[in-house]
Amino acid sequence: MPAPATRPWLRLLLLPLVILAGMGLSVEAGLLGPLGEQVGHLWATLSIFGVGSAILFLLLLFAGPQKGPALTDLPRWQLIGGLLGPIYVVVLTLATPHIGIAMTMIAILSGQVGKSVLIDHFGWFGATRKKVNAERWLALGLIVVALVLIARG
Amino acid sequence: MSLVILLAVVVLAGAVLSVQAAINGRLGESVGVLRSSLLTFFVGAVITGLLIVFFEPAHTLSLLDVPKWQVCGALFGVVYMMVMVGAVPVVGTAVATVAVIVGQLGMGMLIDNFGWLGNPAIELSSSRVLAMVCLGLALVFMYRSSVRRSD
Numbered sequence: 001m002p003a004p005a006t007r008p009w010l011r012l013l014l015l016p017l018v019i020l021a022g023m024g025l026s027v028e029a030g031l032l033g034p035l036g037e038q039v040g041h042l043w044a045t046l047s048i049f050g051v052g053s054a055i056l057f058l059l060l061l062f063a064g065p066q067k068g069p070a071l072t073d074l075p076r077w078q079l080i081g082g083l084l085g086p087i088y089v090v091v092l093t094l095a096t097p098h099i100g101i102a103m104t105m106i107a108i109l110s111g112q113v114g115k116s117v118l119i120d121h122f123g124w125f126g127a128t129r130k131k132v133n134a135e136r137w138l139a140l141g142l143i144v145v146a147l148v149l150i151a152r153g
Numbered sequence: 154m155s156l157v158i159l160l161a162v163v164v165l166a167g168a169v170l171s172v173q174a175a176i177n178g179r180l181g182e183s184v185g186v187l188r189s190s191l192l193t194f195f196v197g198a199v200i201t202g203l204l205i206v207f208f209e210p211a212h213t214l215s216l217l218d219v220p221k222w223q224v225c226g227a228l229f230g231v232v233y234m235m236v237m238v239g240a241v242p243v244v245g246t247a248v249a250t251v252a253v254i255v256g257q258l259g260m261g262m263l264i265d266n267f268g269w270l271g272n273p274a275i276e277l278s279s280s281r282v283l284a285m286v287c288l289g290l291a292l293v294f295m296y297r298s299s300v301r302r303s304d
Contacts, residue, residue, distance in 0.1 A: 014240045015252050015296070021236035022256025024229030029261070030270040031226040038223075039216050042201055042209045047216050049198035051227035052234075056191040068184040071192060081176040081189070082196025084169050086204075089197070089230075091166035095159055101272060105261045107160050109254050111167025116250040119175045126179040127246055135298035136247065139291040143254070146287035149280045 029104065032089070033096030041093040048089050078126075113143050171250055177234070178241030190234045244296075251292045258288060 028048070036044035060066070071079070088108075095104045117140060123129030173193075180189040216224055233253075241249050262281055268274030 018252035019256035021233040022253035023260035026257045026260035028226040028229040030264045034271040035223045040212045042205045046201045047224045048227045052194035052231045053198045060187045066185045078180045081173045082193045084173040085197040088170045107163035108167035111164040112171045115168035116171040116246045120247045125175045127175045135294045139294035142287045142291040146284035149284040
């Protein structure tokens with residue numbers, strides 16, 4: 001795991017990676033919509049989680065022993081991330097054929113941004129607490145403007 | 154009417170996604186990226202499997218009948234999951250989310266514009282480009298505010 005969170009170069013290094021990961025999400029959504037129409041939305045979702053589990057299982061096997069506590073020793077609420085994943089993917093396959101990729105993304109994003117600012121602000125789910133200052137509200141405002149622009153254009 | 158409901162459901166799914174990112178960031182810190190990602194995908198597969206057994210109607214086409222590139226979505230999901238689990242503790246949930254947005258919308262516009270992957274083509278308009286500029290600025294503001302706080 002990366003050591004201290006205070007090194008600016010580490011953040012700069014990670015940002016392009018995160019952007020690329022986001023691009024991958026759109027590709028995934030673009031693949032899921034037509035696939036769900038053909039084989040069923042839940043089957044399309046299973047293709048994501050089934051293939052994903054298989055790949056990660058192999059990676060984990062070859063990566064060797066892992067540090068840290070066993071999964072069974074963790075607080076139970078930390079495991080609900082796995083319950084939340086299918087909700088997102090099923091909604092994605094359901095929505096894209098009806099409202100298009102752009103509209104789907106816009107709706108997803110408004111939920112994401114609103115929620116994540118709240119998580120940082122209140123430090124929910126054990127995230128590091130960060131007060132929402134003027135710059136963050138400005139950023140949120142810009143995102144809303146962007147969403148409106150795309151919805152209209 | 155059903156479109157409004159669908160949109161509301163999608164907004165909620167976005168909120169759920171950022172909750173998941175926060176939980177997984179925390180989980181990845183204690184047990185490692187690989188194990189927390191595997192947990193997420195495995196639990197997801199089991200739940201989806203249960204839903205299929207009880208609720209999914211029969212289809213004429215199965216996953217094995219479609220072209221192989223159509224079932225490659227998981228590769229992107231795995232990469233996304235691992236990047237997020239690694240990056241969220243370092244850059245914060247909000248900054249990571251905005252960075253994902255930039256990539257998501259940029260790529261989404263490309264797919265829409267060219268009608269890639271079998272999706273209907275939607276032309277890239279000036280307001281869409283303007284929206285990307287706004288998102289870029291938002292990312293800069295989020296990044297600056299989180300860097301300043303941690304110094």
